[in-house]
Amino acid sequence: MKTLGEMTERNARYFPAGNAFTSVSRRVSNYELAARARRLSSFIYRAGLRRQDRVAILSTNCVEYFETYRACEWAGFIAATVNFRLAPREILYILQDASPRTLVFEAQYTALVDQLRAELPTIEQFICIGVTPQWAVPFEQAIADGDEAGPPIRAQSQDYAYLMYTSGTTGTPKGVVRTHHAMCRTAESCALITEFSGATRVLQTTPAFHIGGIGFVNSAAWMGGSTVVHQGFDPLAALRAIEEERVTFTFMVAAMLQTVLDLPQIDDFNLKSLEHVVTAAAPIPVPLLKRAIERLGPIFSVQYGMTESNACALPRHEVNPNGSPDQIRRLESVGLPAPGFDLRIVNDEGHDCLQGETGEVLLRSDTQLSCYWNNSVATMEALRDGWYHTGDMGYQDHEGYLFLVDRKKDMIISGGENIYSREVEVAIELHPQVLESAVIGIPDPRWGEAVKAFIVPAPGARLTETELIGHCKSVLASYKCPKAIEFISELPRIATGKINKVALRERALASNG
Structure with a gap:
């Protein structure tokens, strides 16, 4: 066809x-x-x-x-x-x-x-x-x-x-x-x-x-x-459908799976028809995965892809949180390239990285995008010599498994939704009392990540967290808006003048820890 x-x-x-x-x-x-x-x-x-x-x-x-x-x-x-x-x-x-x-x-x-x-x-x-x-x-x-x-x-x-x-x-x-x-x-x-x-x-x-x-x-x-x-997504309706329609497959991010497992009525449903649940966007925490497998069986797999292309998969038979140290380590990966997919990890100079070295993930396959609509600059940046430059940072281990370690584009994944920090920063900085902002993702037990914003107020500004979040909701979808805001006198920077988001992540973790 x-x-x-x-x-x-x-x-x-x-x-x-x-x-x-x-x-x-x-x-x-x-x-x-x-x-x-x-x-x-x-x-x-x-x-x-x-x-x-x-x-x-x-x-x-x-x-x-x-x-x-x-x-x-x-x-x-x-x-x-x-x-x-x-x-x-x-x-x-x-x-x-x-x-x-x-x-x-x-x-x-x-x-x-x-x-x-x-x-x-x-x-x-x-x-x-x-x-x-x-x-x-x-x-x-x-x-x-x-x-x-x-x-x-x-x-x-x-x-x-x-x-x-x-x-x-x-x-x-x-x-x-x-x-x-x-x-x-x-x-x-x-x-x-x-x-x-x-x-x-x-x-x-x-x-x-x-x-x-x-x-x-x-x-x-x-x-x-x-x-x-x-x-x-309604967890109770999902369980009812699995039983009544004999559903064999569904897709759930970690937050959805957590909600299903927390339902008091889960044991009232016959879920034996369910053969496969794919998770994506971010790895499922091992404790949650263990709990899910104990309740539903070894039916979980991981897939990595994006709007622009498919990429990798960690199949069901390799998802074993009780397995060998290698099997447990692989749960942090997104698996191997799917058949028919070429994958490279390259450094900033475009040279292939060594095994275990972090670089940008490049993909090539018949599934990838043709272009970005009305955006020739973005198309030329993303598609070079037949390779799609994902903007994701990762490395491959000695067996070829892909581990994603960061997002070059500062993407935040919250409840399976992709949120780009710069998009949120632009919305925040529309507020007249904001001088500068930086947005990062912080760990969240329910959604995987939540949006946190660091704000440098304009001189003399009297800005509250509630007011700024309300402003964001007027210009952005609610799921993109910050869940936490911290006001600081200046943003940390690296030698080139760029904002040091590594330092901000460390600060956020320290304040939560």
């Missing part, structure tokens, strides 16, 4: 009665999914969109979200996803940068979309999931009015499939573009390392706007499997 649309077509042909998607309210067979994708893409085409025009999606998880993905994949429209957790100003930036001609949105965002409409001149068609305002078309009407045969266009292998935004170190989101070829290879590779089959039933609770929100869904579909869609 050369396109994701062909994947949907194949499943409709060979597994027509199989469930493609299941939610609380409905089930969609493979046959029905293909038919609805054709109709929706036909309706969008009739509005004037052509191959590689953008269709933006602003919604929480629902079957309609994935049907929109499939419609875009069928016709060759680019699905441009929008993080619904962002502040209105951030959402506006993404929609203006992507320049979609169609916006599919969930009814709960009607007021927001209406507020932004005047500043979005490229959008000619609004399709609403749920109760629909007069200026939009109901999603089901769009399906009903589309042609059953589909539009007279189809996606091609080198067409762009997705445009997904990830925050950059400068505070400006970057649009990651990946082709159908790249996403097909991603689905195939992920299905291999995650051990999917036609019997796989994925429970999807993380947001669909993430690559992780569509990646495992595509991998299951690649093998003819199915997906159970939840609007968001």
Whole structure:
């Protein structure tokens, strides 16, 4: 299969009665999914969109979200996803940068979309999931009015499939573009390392706007499997779904797993169908991993990837917190490069590092991004000589296992969400009483990391922690905002004048210790 649309077509042909998607309210067979994708893409085409025009999606998880993905994949429209957790100003930036001609949105965002409409001149068609305002078309009407045969266009292998935004170190989101070829290879590779089959039933609770929100869904579909869609993560609802829908796979970061294990009702559910849980973003603490394995069995693995590319995996049979010293040590790694992936560790001069020496992680595969949308500078910085420069710092041991030790881009991972320190610093420094700031991640028992800000107030300023956090919430998504603030007279610096964040991390650890 050369396109994701062909994947949907194949499943409709060979597994027509199989469930493609299941939610609380409905089930969609493979046959029905293909038919609805054709109709929706036909309706969008009739509005004037052509191959590689953008269709933006602003919604929480629902079957309609994935049907929109499939419609875009069928016709060759680019699905441009929008993080619904962002502040209105951030959402506006993404929609203006992507320049979609169609916006599919969930009814709960009607007021927001209406507020932004005047500043979005490229959008000619609004399709609403749920109760629909007069200026939009109901999603089901769009399906009903589309042609059953589909539009007279189809996606091609080198067409762009997705445009997904990830925050950059400068505070400006970057649009990651990946082709159908790249996403097909991603689905195939992920299905291999995650051990999917036609019997796989994925429970999807993380947001669909993430690559992780569509990646495992595509991998299951690649093998003819199915997906159970939840609007968001609710631990009790997740356990109920595992039992009732015989879920075999799901994705959880440490905070999600902790919440599930802490539920008093966990022993009331039959979870024997669950064969595999992937963790990512950051290693699960060994005590939590031991507890999880005691309750659920040796079903956990680790994967390392990003919006721009897949990368590495530590498979289930190697995740053993009670094993040999080498096995326990590897739990701090993200495993080995997946089949078909090349990996290098390079120093600042671009030379390969020695074994055990820390440098920047470089990747090369058929799955990686094509470019950053409307950002040639970032593209040239990230893609050099065919290698994707991740910005992550790490080293490989004598067996090739990759250990990530820092983020070159100062990324903070809190509850599985990527937060870039510079983005938060820019927002803080919009406050007139802030002279300077530096943001770091500090250990957090629930979320893995939390955002801490060191603030140098402007002379004569009378600034409180509460006031500054409130300011941040007015310009940033709440999960990006500092959870702790420390006011200091000056920021420590290294000889070149750059802020010494190592010293700040040591200070934070000392004050917490």
